[in-house]
Amino acid sequence: MRSKIITFLLIFSAMVFSFVNFKGMTPFVENEKFVLSNENVVASIGNDGLLENLALKETMFDAIYNMYFTLDKSKVSFKKIEVVSNEKIAAYGTNGTKDVRVEYVLTQNGLHVSVFSEEAKELRMFFKESDLDPIFFKEKNYTFIQCRHVAYGVIFPNALSMYRIGALMFMSRKPVFVGNYSKFEFDIVVDWDVHSLREKFGLLEYQDKYVVLDTENKPVGNVTVVLLKGDKPVDVSTSNFKGEIYFSGVGDNFKLLNEDLKIKNFSNGKIVLNLPKKIRFLWQPYLTGLSTDNVYVTFKVNRPSTAVLFINGKKIEDNLYDTFHMVKIDDLSLSTNYEGEVVVGRLKEKISFKTAGDKKYKFLVYGDTRTNTDWHEIICNEMSKENALFVLHTGDLVESGPQLFEWGLFFNTGHPLFSTTPIMPVIGNHEHNAVYYYQAFMPPKMGGGDFLKQWYSFDMGDVHYIVLDSDVQENTTLGFYQTQWLEKDLKKTKKAYVIVLFHHPFFSNVKGRGQEFREKWHELFVKYKVSAVFNGHIHHYERFFKDGVMYVTTGGGGAPFGYGLYSSDVSYLPFSKAAAAGYLHYVVGSVKDGSIHFVVKAVGREENHKLSKVYEILDEFDIYPRDLEN
Known part of the structure; x- marks a missing residue:
């Protein structure tokens, strides 16, 4: 009966403007070269030869991401990918000493994976689950993983062990032999839930x-x-x-x-x-992940429901029955204004945005919103008047990331801004790397770290933006990978401007402020001629110019103000250019011909523990195109 209902919904949605939209913690990003698809599932193999996505079409929800292998304890990398048929993709690579071939074969309900290598003794397969809080089961030769709207079973008959160590890991030392080659193989099968998978495998x-x-x-x-x-x-x-x-x-x-x-x-x-009788928004609709041809519209309601979006008169149905909705609006025209409405039951809420594509545009930067929601509302109301293309947040969006209700406060107080200006955030220390952060936002382009969103980069016109996680410990494997990714990204871009954002500032006129990554990252910023770096964490405004790089601290978004600049702890650095404390403020960047002009605007000032509205310019400065020839 359930399949009949879904079939009806799919047929009905075909009568309106609709699309296949995948909604896991990582979206299904179709690699046009390497996709396997049938009526039940779809799999995408990345340009690196590894499985990027496996999704159940009925629920439009990703199952896994970031799958990789080690062979005889050495990581396998691939150099060649080949589409063998409509149901098979092969990837060719090495573990450093031995040639490796991996074959991905689409089955009716999932994927069969075979790994071949000469005289290989041990295979370890790792993958991370694509969901908030998955549940794991081990039964005979089956491992089941339940996510929010999809379950998948991994059948690895010769696996000696399975456990989680940052990722789900299977190990086998029992290959079968095909000629001179060792062969390891396993299946990943996808369905609605673990019960359905058990029924399918005859385990009930x-x-x-x-x-x-x-x-x-x-x-x-x-x-x-x-x-x-x-x-x-x-x-x-x-x-x-x-x-x-x-x-x-x-x-x-x-x-x-x-x-x-x-x-x-x-x-x-x-x-x-205990379902509420009246439906209402828990998170009012907001925009994220803007690019030249798409944007994500995200919202949360208090009881499960489907939703409808109207964008410039076109109707888009989101048939996923849930409280949380992240809808990708794609196939948009660049540099175009769009008006829309989100409809859930009798709820209606307006949204509007402009796609990227213009060389001249305005963007906003602010941070450290955290606790004072009335202050956050004031600053968001003022920023919403700027008519900016997007807004960057330098971290500490909420007081405690694992507390779900705080995200509702953040999105609802910021609604006037976020419903018209897509937000691209930095993760701060107060987010505590919570899964709600990763659920709530989508970058314009996937990056690295947790859910491929912990750090990321994107282009807007002549500017390349890089977002990092400075809460990662420097001398760790994750810290090493992030720095490695950063240098590779800096080396690759040829844009006229590079703007980097992370939460903890490298420099402050207030004593006792230190920061990991300072030596390594500053050296890279100088080497690759980064134009400007924006940070938060310290709840005031400061600007520095060191070794050709502009450093800006903007932490006046609503968190309790810091007054270290007016205390005995102050010691002005020789490369300090501006400083101000006690101001609710944000930064406006205007990308123009030949420069980016920045204006720092204060909209509130605290005196005697009381905030009064002000309209002051705290600072102005410019950055200019990089000299890439020297």
């Missing part, structure tokens, strides 16, 4: 039926429920349109995968959800 010995209801005794469909025995997951299943749900295994409790929903009670075969 019995099923218990329950009904999912709301407080008015109405059935609730498409809700994924976890059966628990104590704190241990036993099974995961999804209710059908009648609210019916089936479990296998003995449990004594239930929980929901959706963090916005709560179970009121359960008894006598009924699971009652």
Whole structure:
């Protein structure tokens, strides 16, 4: 019955302006060269020969990302990828000493992977899950991973072990031999939930039926429920349109995968959800991930629902039944203004934006919003009047990233700005690397680190922007990879301007401020002629010019002000150019012919622990095109 409903929805959506839109923590980014697809699943192989995405088409949700191999404990890299047929892609590479061939073969419900190498003794396969809080099960030769709207089973018959060590890892020392080659093989199968996968593999010995209801005794469909025995997951299943749900295994409790929903009670075969009667936005619609031809419209509501978007008169249906929605609007024209409306039930909210493409444009920079939502509202209202193309946030968006309610405060107070000006953020120390940060935002182009969003870069006209995570410890593997990625990215760009953003500033006129990466990154910034660096963390404004690089600290977005500049801790550095404390402020960058002009605008000032509105210019400065010939 569930498949019939989805078929109807797909047929209906074909009658309006619609598209295939994948919504995992990492989106499905179709590599036109290397894609395998059938009526059930779609897989994309990256230019590096590794599996980038595996998605279930019905739910439009990614299963995994960032898959890689080691052979005999050495990492495998690929140099050649070949489309063998509509159902098979081969990648050719080496682990440094041995040639390796990997074959990806599409199956009806997933992917069969074979790894060949001469006299190989051990294969380790790693991949990271693409979701907020996945649940793992181990059963016989099967490993099941349940995500928000998709489950996948990894069948690795000869695997000796499976465990999580930053990524999900399978190890096998039992290859089969094909001529002179060792062959390792495994399958990844995708379905709605773990219960469906177990049923598909004939692993169910019995099923218990329950009904999912709301407080008015109405059935609730498409809700994924976890059966628990104590704190241990036993099974995961999804209710059908009648609210019916089936479990296998003995449990004594239930929980929901959706963090916005709560179970009121359960008894006598009924699971009652405490669903609100009236639908409302938990996160009002906002924009992120702007480029020349697409943007993401994101929002969250208090009860599961589908949604409809109208963009310049075109209707776009988002049939994913959920509280969280991230809808990619693509196939847009560059340098074009768009007006839109988000409709969820009877809720309606306007959005508007302009796609990138102009060489002349305006952008905004601010940071450290954190605690004072009324201050954040003031500054966002003023920034919304700037008619900027996008806004950059230098980190510490919220007081504590793992606290879900704080993200609602951030998006709702910033709604006047974020509904018209796409936001591209930096992760700060107060985000605590929380998964909600990664759920909430999409960069214009995927980068590296967690969910490929921890650091990233993108181009807008003549400017190359680089976003880094300075909360990573320098002398760690992650710190090494980020610095390696940074230098590679700096070396590659030929744009006239390079602007780098990360949270912790390298320099301050207030004593006792230090920062990891300062020596390594500053050396790279000088070597590759970075134009400007923007930071937050310190809750005032400062500007420095050192070794040809402009450093700007802007941390006046709403967090409690720091007054170190007016204390005995102050010691002005010889390369300091400007400083001001106690101001609610933001930076406007205007990209023009021959320069980028910056104006630092104050819209509030704190005196005697009271904020009063002001309209002052704290600073102005320019940066000029890089000299790439010397």
